[in-house]
Amino acid sequence: MAISDDHAFQERIWEELGSRARREDILAALTHAQVAASDPRAIFVGADAYRQGGGAILQDLFDEAAGISDAELLRRLASAKLEGIAAGLQGEGLEMGRGDAALRP
Numbered sequence: 001m002a003i004s005d006d007h008a009f010q011e012r013i014w015e016e017l018g019s020r021a022r023r024e025d026i027l028a029a030l031t032h033a034q035v036a037a038s039d040p041r042a043i044f045v046g047a048d049a050y051r052q053g054g055g056a057i058l059q060d061l062f063d064e065a066a067g068i069s070d071a072e073l074l075r076r077l078a079s080a081k082l083e084g085i086a087a088g089l090q091g092e093g094l095e096m097g098r099g100d101a102a103l104r105p
Contacts, residue, residue, distance in 0.1 A: 034058065034067035041078045042068050053077050 013029045014021075035042060037057060042050065047057060050068065053076075058067040068074050 034069055035071045035074055037066035037068060039068070039074075041074055045074060045077045045081060049077060049081075050074060 010030070013026060017025055017029060037047070050057065050073070053073055054070075055073045055077075056069045058069050
């Protein structure tokens with residue numbers, strides 16, 4: 001269960017799910033607060049910008065799927081990028097409504 005560094009959290013998940021839990025159930029429980037790297041917000045922000053903002057991308061050794069560890073940071077970065085795009089458009093004389101970075105996947 002190396003997808004989380006929090007050993008107490010790992011133990012709690014193990015105790016809640018029991019020894020007969022499927023791998024998929026354990027991973028889902030350990031990563032419930034993460035955002036998939038394939039999420040539209042993660043693609044919009046980009047991995048490099050997310051890392052530069054202080055975020056970590058978690059990778060499972062046995063799976064190609066990656067996860068964004070800080071959903072709130074991702075939301076802020078996406079909002080800032082949307083606001084930058086809107087400001088650029090307004091500078092060109094175009095009006096734009098306010099974007100919502102809380103996109104649903």
